[in-house]
Amino acid sequence: MTYDLLIETEAARLGALATDLSIPVPTCPGWTMADLVTHVGQTHRWAVHILRNQVQERIWSRQVPSGLAEGQSGDAAWLAAGVAELLDTLRATDPSMTVWTWGPDKQASWWPRRMVFELVVHRADAELALGVDPVVPADVAVDGVEEFLHNLPYAGWITPRLAELGVEGATIHLHATDADGEWTITQGPAGRISWERGHAKGASAVQGTAQDLLLLMYGRRSPEELTVYGDADLLGRWLTTAAF
Template sequence: MGHVKDYEPKIEAEVARLAELAGDLSVPVPTCPGWTLAELVTHVGRTHRWAVHVLRNRAQERIWSREVPSGLAEGQSGDAAWLLSGAGELLRTLRETDPEMVVWTWGPDKRASWWPPRMLFELVIHRVDAELALGIDPVVPAATAVDGIEEFLHNLPYAAWVTRPLAELGVEGATIHLHANDADGEWTITQGPAGTIEWARGHAKGDVAVQGPVSELLLMIYGRRSPDALTVYGDRALLDRWLTAAAF
C-alpha cells in the first residue's frame, strides 16, 4: 500500500472525473442493478461523509453510513456539486488526521491510514461503473490497479457479506492465480476455512489462472468485467462461482 499522501491526488482526480460524468443522472448503471447515476453519486457522496464522520469523531464502534447526515432531504439524490463538496471535506479530513490514530474500520487495520485507500478504490470502481453506464471504456492506471488488487485481497477476509457466500461454495483449499501481463503483479488466492482467504504475491500454479492487463484483473475481481475479456487457464467454473460469491 502507498503512503497516505499518495492517495490524496488520486482521490481528487477520481472524484473530479466522476463529477464530470454525473451530467444526466437518470442514466441506468448496469453494473449496479437497479441504480441510476443519481443513486451511484448519492452512494459515493454518502460514503465520503461517513468516512469524515468516523475520522472526525474518532469513532471506536461501527457506525453505518445511513446514520450520518448527508445534507440531502429524505428521498433527494446528490448531484455533482454535492459530490464535490463532500469529497472536499473528505480530503481536508484525511490531511488533518494522524494516519496512526486508532479508529473503527471494517477491515483488519484499526487505524486512520486504512481509510484513504478504501476511499480511493470505492471511487475508482464507481467511476468505472459510471463510464460503463455511458459506454466509455474504463482504464485504471497500472500502479493504481496493482494497489487496488492488494487492497481488495487484504480486506476481503473481513467482509462478512462475502465470507458467507464463499464458505457456501465448499471449495476450501482451491487456488486462483492472477497474472498481470503489463505490470509487475502476480497473486495466488487460496480459499481457507469458513469463507476466509489467504493470498500471496508471486508466481504459482492455481486450480484456475487468469492472465491479462492488471486494470482488467482489478475490474474482474470487483465483478465489473467478465473473465471472457481475459485469458483463463484451468477450472473456469470455479472462477465464475468464486467471482460471483466474492462480489463487493
C-alpha cells in the same frame, strides 16, 4: 502512492460524468447515475464522520447524516462538497490514529486507500454506463487488487457466501500482463481466504492487464474477456460470490 491526490482526481472525473442523473448503471443493477453519486458521496461523509469523531465502534454509512432531504439524491455539486470535506479531514488527521474500520487495520490510514478504490470502481461504473472504456493506470490497478485482497477476509457480508461454495482448499492465480503483479488466492475454512504474491500454479488462473484484473475482482469484467486457464467454472463462481 499519494492517495489524497488520487481521491481528488477520481472524484473530479466522476463528477464530470454525472450530468444526466437518470441514466441506468448496468454494473450496479437497479441504480441510476443519481444512486451511484449518492452512494459515493454518502461513503465520503461516513469516512469524515468516523475520522473527525474518532469513532471506535461499528457504524455504517446510512447512520451518518447526508445533508440531503428525505428521498433526495446527490448531484455533482453535492459530491464535490463531500470530497472537499473528506480531503480536508484526511490531510488533517494523524494516519496512526485508532478508529473503527471494517477491514483489518484499525487506523485512520486505512480510509484514504479504501476511498480511492471506492472512487476508481464507481467512476468505472459511470463510464461503462456511458459507453466509455475505463482506464486505470497499471500501478494504481495493482494496488487496487492488493487492497481488495487485503480487505476481503474481513468482509463479513461475503465470507458466509464463500463458505457456501464448498471449495475449501481451491486456489486461484491472478497474473497481470502489463505490470509486476501476480497473486495466488487460497480459499480457506469458513469462507475466509488467504493470499500471497508471486508466481504459482492454481486450480484456476487468469491473465489480463492489471486494470482488467482489478475490474474482474469487483465484478465489472467477465472472465470471458480475459485469458483463463484451468477450472473456469470455479473461477466464475468464486468471482461472482466474492465481488463487493
